[in-house]
Amino acid sequence: MRGVLDIAIITYGVAIRAETFGQCIDAIQVIDVTWAGGTVDGESDETVEKKLKAAQLPLVVPGLLDSAVDAEITFAFASNAPLEPDCAVADIRNGSGEIWSCLKCRSRRRRTSR
Numbered sequence: 001m002r003g004v005l006d007i008a009i010i011t012y013g014v015a016i017r018a019e020t021f022g023q024c025i026d027a028i029q030v031i032d033v034t035w036a037g038g039t040v041d042g043e044s045d046e047t048v049e050k051k052l053k054a055a056q057l058p059l060v061v062p063g064l065l066d067s068a069v070d071a072e073i074t075f076a077f078a079s080n081a082p083l084e085p086d087c088a089v090a091d092i093r094n095g096s097g098e099i100w101s102c103l104k105c106r107s108r109r110r111r112t113s114r
Contacts, residue, residue, distance in 0.1 A: 001027050012038075013086075021089055 003023030008015045014033055018024045040048075088101035 001030070007031075024087075 001018075001023065003019040004016065004027050005019065006015075006017040007027070008017075014031065016024050016027045016031070018027060086101075088099050090097055090099045
């Protein structure tokens with residue numbers, strides 16, 4: 001496709017590099033990929049909830065409140081992983097560049113010169 005520079009299979013997907021973001025999106029829409037089962041293949045809401053309940057510590061209620069508490073609490077840990085696929089846009093000009101990505105990290109601006 002016009003503008004597509006590289007396509008590579010990575011650990012958990014397919015990476016597409018193109019001259020523009022729009023050309024990447026166009027390539028994503030026409031790529032034909034057959035996915036294999038992942039790390040949670042065969043899991044459901046019910047099986048995940050069962051594992052969460054088995055792993056959580058019991059709720060400790062002070063003796064004074066035993067009769068007043070009638071609740072079941074399930075805490076599902078939520079990771080800080082981004083929900084969107086890994087992607088980045090890089091603007092490289094005159095020996096420096098700026099990268100926009102969905103990474104969660106501390107931002108640090110760094111300039112280098114040669």
